[in-house]
Amino acid sequence: MSYNFKETMSKPERLAPGHRMCAGCGGTIAVRNVLRGLHEGDKAVIGNATGCLEVSTFTYPYTAWEDSYIHNAFENAGATLSGVEGAYKALKRKGKLDETYKFITFGGDGGTYDIGFQSLSGAMERNADMVYVCYDNGAYMNTGIQRSSATPMYADTTTTPVGSASNGKPQNRKDLAAIIAAHDVPYVAQTTFIGNFKDLHVKSEKAIYTPGAAFLNIMAPCPRGWRYNTPDIMEICKLGVETCYWPLFEVVEGKWILNYEPKKKLPIEDFLKPQGRFKHLFKKGNEYLIEEFQKEVDRRWEELQFRCSRG
Amino acid sequence: MAKRDRLSGNEAIAIALRQINPDVFPAFPITPSTEIPQYFASFVANGQVDTEFIPVESEHSSMSAAIGASAAGARSLTATSSCGLAYMWEELYIAASNRLPLALALVNRALSGPININCDHSDSMGARDAGWIQVYAENNQEAYDNMVQAYRIAEHKDVRLPIMICQDGFITSHAVENMELLEDEEVKNFVGEYEPENYLLNPGCPMAVGPYSITDYYMEAKRNQAEGMKHVEKIVLEVAEEFAKLSGREYGLFEAYRLEDAEYAVVMIGSAAGTTKDAIDKLREQGEKVGLLKIRLYRPFPAETIAQALKGVKAVAVMDRAEGYTNHGGPLGADVMAALYRARSQALAVNYIYGLGGRDVRVEDMEGIFATLKQIAADGDAGETYRYLGIRE
């Protein structure tokens, strides 16, 4: 698949303006750009777990979706779209439908890593012909920034508040992309917003057009929850990648591929510093917390490099 | 041409489903409904149906996928029992509020805990206010016939609501009975094609389903939904009339058994009605004016016609195969008593909790109930209205 940025950006917009997501939201940046992976003329049904994206993009009677859209509940986006995809197969088999449809579902990390995990795992294991896209902002943002299993260690959230006896979330985040890869699905990728979005656009197209189940994990910063300066989202994402906190990789038919290796891996402070949720790590005496964080980033980076070296 | 066969209730439902040939069937096993998807999977494996069978990882997902499929424009269903239904609870409301005419083959079983695999109605009674149509069967034949009629009711343009076809776990689901099946072609023609107006896979017009609704809309949305339910009784009767022409078997909102001149009546749901009929036949031979009102359509609740049918009775026992924990009795008791009150009935009414967790109900038990009703009428006092049948004190 050859990639042309101008052509990609010239495609018709599939997420209409007028939705109620916050100014500067990373979630809709992810959605808009994933949908650019669809070929013009192909139709799609979009699924969505309950969350910011759902309540803001389909507030009766205003839908921001240019394609058919279904929201069912919080924990079942995988199963719901499986049902839609099953209907597609059945209607095709019965000769009731000619058009080509693609199936893409979006969930935040709460609806994906946590409450929707079983339904997602089921859909992936059954190899349903769909893409599950997690826009990962590392907490339950819709209900007001509660920790999820995607929340990084030491983040200050409303259920892991920093206090005299707490340094924020005590646990590391779950490595969901690896878990989904262990389902042996044909395509898994991790990406975020970098440069002209080529990485995200190409991975989206691959995910959508790979027959069978595909999973995209997209780091999509939330200015409210992360407490950075809203216009700086691209810088935050870049630091996530350059510090190897959020590496860009793919798992294609079980083969791990590292898509980007920083020339000089930046220290994790560079990613943590602009974010208010990590402010307490920069207090005098808390240097060891940053060291711990760095160790975990290094450990995971080495593990990923090892997986990718084996192919 | 009808075919005679000996079938269990589960097999009868599975055969009805084969004849209907639905588009999508997501399923998860749970005793005693497991056989339904099991039989159906063999139909799929042998190429006897075009259905997309999705063996999901939970009941929550089976209902979720059935909802997705129905919204997409497919005829869908699932089957479950007990905790499986409880696990779907949230989804039941969503299916109904989205006005999706999907079906659920429910095999009634007690809810945990303690865990128990046998029949009572605590599962479907817990779902009675979810916005689903609920139809109950006494025996295997009725379960089959109700399944054949299900989509005609649910998909009717004035209704468009999900439908639960209920039968009693093990008692009918596993017991084999003689019954009559319709020809495949007859069922196919009777049920017809599903032609939704708006659906996700409509190439002519996309659709969005499942909105966030602010307070300004929510109450109007619920009232709009209730309107569909208001049409159900009429459509159930119309479909039953057409079904009778095809099968020779007649159905109504309920069955009135020797109720015409009855002074003492029992109101109940499900398989124990057969036992009650035996008790009635025996007592009628002794000259007792006893009868039965067996509920077929429980949601919506045909309160006025039920009260009308019970007009002449002196005393009535409403039998609940589920606890309500109201300290006053079960859900059917509450519904029937409210219906009698609205009709200004003078009947004395008591409410029995019976048959929980598969507790057997014998002909003698029901004879005892009628004897109690006779005593209540003679005393002119119902006494304690919240009673248990056959409990060890």
Add this chain to the structure above:
Amino acid sequence: MAADITKLGVKATWKDLTEGMIIAGAGTSKEFNTGEWSTDKPVFIEEKCKQCLLCTPVCPDSCIPVKDGKRGEFDYDHCKGCGICVKSCPFGAITMEGV
């Protein structure tokens, strides 16, 4: 047939609402003005623009239309003034101004 959402305002009666609260049709949110949320708005300085389009994927509100490989004027009916596009422009062709 697509729903006419002009009949689905907050004063609509229960009979007016769409069955199952579904909306047949697409992109009806365009009728909802989120432009009035902003306290700042981006200004497009066309003469400085090299049409690199780097500002177009970063907009969370689909407010930078692209046609035939070229960006057009901002959609001020919907732009919430987040300022991400300003930072994404390598040529200083977008600035922020108070509303």
